[in-house]
Amino acid sequence: MNEIDEIYQDAEEYRDHLATVDKKGKRVWLYPKKPSGWFYSARNLASVVMLALLFGMPFIKVNGEPLLLFNILERKFIIFSIVFTPQDLHLFALAMVTFMVFIVLFTVVFGRLFCGWVCPQTIFMEMVFRKIEYWIDGDASQQRKLAAAPWTSGKIIKRASKYAIFYTIALLIANTFLSYIIGVEAVEKIATDPIGQHLGGFMAMLIFAGIFFFVFAYMREQVCVVVCPYGRLQSVLLVPDSIVVHYDYVRGEPRGRIQKMPLAVGHLPLADQQPIANSQSPAANPGDCIDCKLCVQVCPTGIDIRNGTQLECVNCTACMDACDGVMEKVNRPKGLIRYDSDKGIREGKRKIFTARVWAYSAVLAVLIAVQVFLFATRSEVETVILRTPGQLFQRVDDTHLSNLYNYEVINKTGKDIDGIEFRLRPGDGRIKLVGEHATNVPKQGLLKGVFFVEMPENQLDGRKTKIFIEVWSKGKKVDEATTNFLGPVK
Template identity: 40%
Template sequence: MNGQIPTREKMTTIGDGGKRFWLYPAKFTGEWLNRRRVMAVVLILFFFILPWIDINGSQAVLLDIADRKFAFFGLVLWPQDFSILWFFAAGTAILVLFLTAQWGRLWCGWACPQTVFLEHVFRRIEIWIEGDARQRRKLDQAPISVSKFSKKALKYVIFIAISSHFANTVLCYFVGTDQVLHMTFQDPRENWGWFTFMAFFNFMFFVDFAWFREQFCLIACPYGRFQSVLLDSDSMIVGYDYNRGEPRGKLRKNQERTEGDCIDCNRCVAVCPTGIDIRQGLQMECINCTACMDACDEIMFKVNKPPKLIRYTAIADLEGRVRRFMRPRVIVYLVLVLALYGAGTYLMLFNRGLKFQIVRPPGQSFTLSEADAVVSNHFEVKATNRSEAIWTVTTEVPAGFEVVTPRNPWEIPAEETATLPIFVRKQKTLFNTSGKERAVVTFRDERTGAVLYQTEVTLMGPAQ
């Protein structure tokens, strides 16, 4: 190593007194920016179009919390499928560990909604209206004028319009596109809860991208702080080749350079959306967005030096060691991810029959008919049909008991949850002295007579 890497122990956007330093990232071009823009367009279109796609009669992705219905690309999950959701949630959490151990903060720089919308939508609109970094800084420092007011007003009106569209799309994921379209033409007071939900998201989205910006990555998001335990020396990072670049030295005309390839132009700092100097090594604020890579390559081409002074690399590579792609921790992560996703997929594909749940509603424990001295206990049955077929079910109780229900046989639609009230009755004189009796309730397939579900319920009655 030819030079000492400087260290920094405070955030670049916050001063000693807690004052925020506003960032004005400079414009740049490059192959990595072009690739990220293609990715951003795909992700943005996917986000806005997905709720309008119908698969097997259901919205492609629907998180209907009110009706406790969750649809994912043609598969419908219910609260009874919590175990399936747990396998996928746990698998996704470990997948994050695996991806970070291998490829660092690739998610942050390429696919995180914060980066995608800020760098490829809001920042581009801001540059289009207010100009490059120098012009934006000059405009913010200038006194209020007609020109400044008109530019700021136009920018914020466009920001609010985008934020509103985003909030309504988020609402589509939780309510459904049909319901959102229906509510759009109604008085907000008729859907006050959902209107408040949408307005809150609209406000938060606007504040985030108009003002909070990189502070979300630096302060609110915990992912950057997890780097110290998620990354190792073989993880991929955006890194500065200090062996090649140090010691730094300014480029002087007609004079042979004796320093490293870095000409200390600070172009990598000027384009950074979080304001860091990548030459100071791996930092919590770095989101691996590749902006410094493009900016540095542009300078290297101008000074006739090889590109990739800043590149995708690993600490092991920068230290002259061979990067290990497969390590014990990575193998363990991968095995766990495959096992959890495999178990969830198996349950989702092969556990698609009927699921029953029988509960006693709150309220009176039993009723006594004085006319015929019959004790009646009320229960509610919830059946979730996770198959694509309609089931017809009959309800039975043992001899000595009687079941009264409005539908027997009971038809349960495909991929839906149905509820059925049942009353299990028994003569008062046949109750034991404790006032409690046990009865087995059986649900059978009407077509085949096969037992689909059987459970024992406790009947409450008057003590003798």
């Protein structure tokens, strides 16, 4: 191996291992330093909004329906208070494809921006659980000391109170999570009724709370680094034009301890105007990175962003804040670590609307248009009429034949639909309902039954004749179904 290969291998060495796993394969527990700065404050604000939405939405009702509900058990789905049933599966499938294309497009343009600002895992970990940890255990160095300290009563109290608070919040998250599945009223019943009445629900609540506790007390950054499929996708989606948290290696290298640059009068307090280090002259180290490693110390995934874009980076902006603080102190421009693209850093050229972005946008626009069309033409009542299996036609009299049908009328609305009746189109046929039959379809429910269709034999096309059955309610046509009438071969 020649010298250049060795240097290259050295520079790429960080790719061969995870920052959170040591040489023996053991987990390296991270103690990230508490971040502070403009981006952290902005993320604080964003996370308050996100948390308020997450916890508040199950309680918001429009026309008596929750904003969101994904009741897989009862196959009932509500999005923005619009009820979707299994009959709308095609809409769901298309929505999933549309969402995937949107994610691809968003990631190509903005990288993992979602992870840092919106992802519930990052918000809960960094803005809720981590803050409680700082509050109880102190900042990174105190946490390290506490972890290494013997089990004194003080340490036991700290650990017990931290994990008790963690579990309480995990329980709250589990209840909220369940509210999105079974509805807030059902969760309230599980929480307030005697346990025996909802043993299954109670167990689900405890299991979910246990999972969330495990994720935030133990798994932590491993969820983003190892488990999250979106994180894995970065390697195939990111392009040199993607905007991500980036270290400006053009400006920062060669790194090294430098003398502080002269300050503008009144720019910083006098106490801060001490050189950070002066082991080498500024001429020998023209790069702006003073190798203080603060950006590494604050990183919740334990990486060094100066090595380049890495899968582990959740774009949390902590390193940007840390470095901006350092740059301010050494009187250099902020933004040595910033949102930028690799091309932006290397060539000073930033381009969002690349050919790839246009192509993805076009596909997304088509998918959205189809989705909007399907949604706009979606009926609120869905009727399924099928000939009863195993039945042939029967002769009613000299002129008429009959077929037996099973029908289902599905009401997707939030209101009961009364006075359901069926009308045959066209012509001279007739419908005869069998046995007792209800005419009311409860909200989000269905009406099932059986009827005969009697058709004049001379109006049949042969073995199969297409017939149309209209569904009416109180003088208004609400749906129409098509089926076949079986007759003798002509």
